[in-house]
Amino acid sequence: MKKQVISKKRIADHGEVFTCKREVNAMLDLVKQETERIESRFLEPACGTGNFLTEILERKLRVVEAHYGKSQLDYEQYAILAVSSIYGIDILEDNVQQCRHRLFGVFEWSYTSRFKNKAKNRCREAVRFILERNIIWGDALTLKTVGEKPKYIVFSEWSPVNGSMLKRRDFTFHELLTHEGMKALPLFSDLGEDVFIPTPEKRYPPIHFMEVADVDR
Numbered sequence: 001m002k003k004q005v006i007s008k009k010r011i012a013d014h015g016e017v018f019t020c021k022r023e024v025n026a027m028l029d030l031v032k033q034e035t036e037r038i039e040s041r042f043l044e045p046a047c048g049t050g051n052f053l054t055e056i057l058e059r060k061l062r063v064v065e066a067h068y069g070k071s072q073l074d075y076e077q078y079a080i081l082a083v084s085s086i087y088g089i090d091i092l093e094d095n096v097q098q099c100r101h102r103l104f105g106v107f108e109w110s111y112t113s114r115f116k117n118k119a120k121n122r123c124r125e126a127v128r129f130i131l132e133r134n135i136i137w138g139d140a141l142t143l144k145t146v147g148e149k150p151k152y153i154v155f156s157e158w159s160p161v162n163g164s165m166l167k168r169r170d171f172t173f174h175e176l177l178t179h180e181g182m183k184a185l186p187l188f189s190d191l192g193e194d195v196f197i198p199t200p201e202k203r204y205p206p207i208h209f210m211e212v213a214d215v216d217r
Helices: 008-014 021-035 051-068 072-084 093-118 121-134 209-214
Strands: 042-044 086-090 135-139 154-161 165-172
Touching: 021 051, 042 051, 051 072, 051 086, 051 093, 072 086, 072 093, 072 121, 072 154, 072 165, 072 209, 086 093, 086 121, 093 121, 093 135, 121 135, 121 154, 121 209, 165 209
Parallel strands: 042 086, 086 135
Antiparallel strands: 154 165
């Protein structure tokens, strides 16, 4: 996406200017090793239409293709894991919709070009569901969703367990950024650094990675 500005009004109202692909790649190359780790999580708090997130997903899926491309089941499992590691927030609804659309397009192109008519709608549904959960219409400053009834943003953590299973835990963004309540019982890492362990808003039993969309039905 080469266009940096949609309108002067959006710049004035929201400071919206998109980052060019060259700059995106230069910045991501500073953490290149992490962008090529399938399970490494990324959050873009002002994701726009997804210039950073789509590039990260492309990098991750190239790794998935290189390591698991010979087995469709393995590819599907690790591609879904790659998608599940990407998070975004934007205050403009059209940006959120386009970001989800572009991320799904990156997955769809990689998946369909490799497996063609063997590609499964079940897998596509799982990816769409995760993107609905991970790319949020909200305000990263207030930590709340945007719309008629704003509420604290909730993100889902997707963790692989027992091979083909995914464990989902929901956390409020507010909780993830707050250390309140930890002062009475501080925790420390092996290096002696203060660490924070958030409390999930909700836990779900492990489910097959192809069935994640069935939980909320």
